[in-house]
Amino acid sequence: MMMTRIFAAALAAAGLTAAASALEGDAHAPKDHEWHHEGPFGTFDRQAVQRGFQVFQEVCASCHSMDLLRFRNLGQRGGPFESEEYPNPNDNPVVMQIAAGYQIEDGPNDDGDMFMRDGLPSDAWPAPFDNEQQARASNGGAYPPDLTLIVKARSGGADYLYSLLTGYTDPPEDSHLAPGQYYNEYFEGGAIAMAPPLVEGIVTYDDGTEATVEQMAEDVVTFLTWAGDPHMEARKQMGVMVLIYLFIFAILVYLAYRQVWKNVKH
Ligand code: HEC
Structure with a gap:
């Protein structure tokens, strides 16, 4: 009895997956x-x-x-090359080095010509x-x-x-x-x-x-x-703080409720 039920459930699940993948x-x-x-x-x-x-x-x-x-994003808070020493990613040597490895078109110069230069942290x-x-x-x-x-x-x-x-x-x-x-x-x-x-x-x-x-x-x-x-990490941290806040707030509300109804006979 138990076995047939499990089997049926498995078939149903398989059927659903097939239907889902067909979609x-x-x-x-x-x-x-x-x-x-x-x-x-x-x-x-x-x-x-x-x-x-x-x-x-x-x-x-x-x-x-x-x-x-942008290159500088790599060194910003939460990024792969985030560094406490260089809170400003534009000064982060790893980021500068990665950027400098690329040639970026800039200009026009005073002659009206476009020219190539080493990449900077601010470049895309x-x-x-x-x-x-x-x-x-x-x-x-x-x-x-x-x-x-x-x-x-x-x-x-x-x-x-x-x-x-x-x-x-x-x-x-x-x-x-x-x-x-x-x-x-x-x-x-x-x-x-x-x-x-x-x-x-x-x-x-x-x-x-x-x-x-x-x-x-x-x-x-x-x-x-x-x-x-x-900003996923910062967002999740904020979520946790909000939950803690709501939890404390709920306790305060409950205590206030007890206080207000203290002398009322139920
Ligand atoms: C030689 C060129 C080439 C390289 C290297 C390459 N891709 Fe692609 N990629 C393509 C092409 C072309 C398409 C479009 C395929 C299509 O539409 O059939 C594509 C499509 C994709 C898609 C979209 C799939 C979808 O659902 O539409 C993803 C995601 C992807 N590539 C990720 C990567 C990742 C990650 C890497 C590095 C590990 C990578 N590709 C390396 C050429 C490349």
């Missing part, structure tokens, strides 16, 4: 990954955000833009392509979306991105992939125009962490979650 164009439901920043008290794993920045910089940034990120993260047409031309017609808000822009958020980056497999027999398409069961339709960006050891981590595909995916998604929501 989403057959894409697999994302893996349920555990994140350091999950839940009302979750904070960003600072090391992971730093490693994730490295993955983004060395791998993803050659195709994807990050329009809302440089996009890999000049415009959408150029980006498409370099990617077989597909457009690599801007990654600043991608975690918020996709249903499933961090779990979806993690699943996508770790979800490349050999295509099933009956799939028809056009040239330049790759099979990924987490992508709507299954055929994605992004070649698997992560391969084991494509980056070398300074802190000795082994650069497996799963590790790099977790790190870069943690970085992208931070980039799309840099």
Whole structure:
């Protein structure tokens, strides 16, 4: 009796999942990954955000833009290179060094010409392509979306991105992939125009962490979650303070109530 009930429940759950994935164009439901920043008290794993920045910089940034990120954001409170010594991220030597590694177009100068100079902390993260047409031309017609808000822009958020980056497999027999398409069961339709960006050891981590595909995916998604929501930690802290305040307030109200009704016979 018990067993049949469990079985029925399992079937119902499976049926629902199938129906749900049919609604989403057959894409697999994302893996349920555990994140350091999950839940009302979750904070960003600072090391992971730093490693994730490295993955983004060395791998993803050659195709994807990050329009809302400025170099100085990397050194701001809560950022990957936050430093107590340099509360002003414009003075943060790590940030200055990263920025100086890029050539930025500036101008016009007194002759009316544009010129290139080393990047400054106040500069925006440089996009890999000049415009959408150029980006498409370099990617077989597909457009690599801007990654600043991608975690918020996709249903499933961090779990979806993690699943996508770790979800490349050999295509099933009956799939028809056009040239330049790759099979990924987490992508709507299954055929994605992004070649698997992560391969084991494509980056070398300074802190000795082994650069497996799963590790790099977790790190870069943690970085992208931070980039799309840099004030998450402050917001959660505020939430906790509000709860403490409400709790104390409730006690005071209760005591006041007791005081007011003290002499009234019930
Ligand atoms: C060689 C170029 C290239 C690199 C490198 C690359 N991507 Fe992409 N990416 C693309 C293209 C092209 C698309 C669009 C795919 C499509 O629409 O089929 C895309 C799409 C995406 C999407 C959107 C998927 C969706 O649901 O629409 C995400 C997220 C993404 N890439 C993340 C990353 C991350 C993270 C990295 C670095 C680890 C990375 N990409 C590296 C070319 C690239």
